[in-house]
Amino acid sequence: MASRWGREGIAAPGVRHERRLVVRGVRKGLRTASGEVREILADVSFEVAPGELVAVVGPSGAGKTTLLRTISGLLAPDEGEVRYGGEAVDDVPAWLSIVFQDYSKSLFPWMRNLDNVALALSGMGRHEREQRAAGALERVGLGAFARSYPWELSGGMQQRVALARALCGEVSVLVMDEPFASVDALTRTQLEDEVLRLWGEMGFSAILVTHDVGEAVYMADRVIALSSRPARIVGEVAIDLPRPRDHLATRQDPRFGQLYGEVLALVEGVGRPAAGGAPLPGPPAAPAVPPARHRQEEGDLP
Template identity: 45%
Template sequence: MPQQAHSDGPVIELHGATKRFRAATGGVHTAVRDLDLTVAAGEFVAVVGPTGCGKSTTLSLVSGLEPPSDGRALVHGKPVDGIPDGVGYMFQSDAVLPWRTVLDNVATGPRYRGLSKRDARERARDWVTRVGLEGFEGYYPHQLSGGMRKRVSLAQTLVNEPSVLLMDEPFSALDVQTRGLMQDELLRLWSGSKAAVVFVTHDLEEALVLADRVVVMTAGPATIKGSFPVPLERPRDAEEIRLTPEFLEIYREVWESLREEVQITRERGTGRAA
């Protein structure tokens, strides 16, 4: 099957976006600089880069959690001022509430958006089933495995049917087998949703398995070094796609670009480079 079709107009836009923070020493730390990035509806973009280069800051600019110091961030053509409508954010750590059941955790978002308790729980029940947790609606988070909690988090995010999905290393704490299952689950649930996805990860294999395009960021202060289309057909099986010659070819191409930035960061850390 062909790649998922994308709409013509960008849903997410960063134009010359720079973010500076006040450092603990009293100086100014530039986290990211001169970012130019667009993401279309239905496009899945993965962002990779060396540790600490500002990948999560990039998500913060899109989500409205942080305003740019310079440049512009737009969602659906409007400048980001606060958290835009239609944005879902899945963090590295679980956002489940320990005192609520699986069903009530998933129903929290729809309730917050004004649905009645009955309608919110009905929508939540549908999404609990979609993520493979039917029969666990009455369980509490401490009764679930790590992978099951991630499924709850995914349902919490997708139940609101976001048009923009921001994901900050959501599967990094999982074991390899569970991570592969969650990658397949994400692709299945996202397919056909028309949501624009920005997925931050340290794992280049994960980026290539999931994305239509992989963006490589430089060592900090980060800017975008390169953007690589991923010419792998959909639907994809997260485990089997890794074994294909096409996957290995694009992996080598992107890793060649990323490796230089990882080496720069490593040398800075050991004091061999400025």
């Protein structure tokens, strides 16, 4: 936390982020189409310090999105709790914002970008709402596109509009669900830096859910690795790379490679029933290995 991107003196005035987000013993099952309840989250616990950027990685289908929806208050956990400071999170709280993966659906095509951003603001006059939304668009470098429609912009720009929407209120915790998964690789690196810059400037805590280990290591203070379904935490890696980070320098840092390997080992080492220790409750012995996991046959890591 010592040297944070542009943190010095630019933090948004008046907003204090000093509470910890605590996820404790969260379990969640979801009903499948055939009516049976499938366990998605098996006992997930972790904490996010004020201003910390935590990445959650896991194999696809692990239940990352379910975890994120539970943390955000979109889903109630079956067991366990999510607390922020002393406050329990039930419906999406005012201090929490979400960036969804699919900007083409989360931005509404019948609203101009300004209105899409202003949608997240309430409890103020129209003028102030629009002013603030315009400010948020300015902040992500899209001030000139306030009057355009989202579908007139490129994918990366649209996700920046979504980012502006998430950050236009007084946000203390930003939750991102694979926010860069739907854009091309170059745009992706730009967006990653954009998010790091805003995080540095505004000082919120952030949870980044991703299946991209490199992205998690590049961005986060700490990476939490999830097992495949039902998801539990199999380990975490503190990322001690210096900030500000930079795509060229950081990714060429030997330490980056080491950390990348550590996280990958955690992620790759799980997913087979035997590796995680005791067999998990829920679906019986049948190894529920999703098709995307066949790579683990070769790389046999702990």
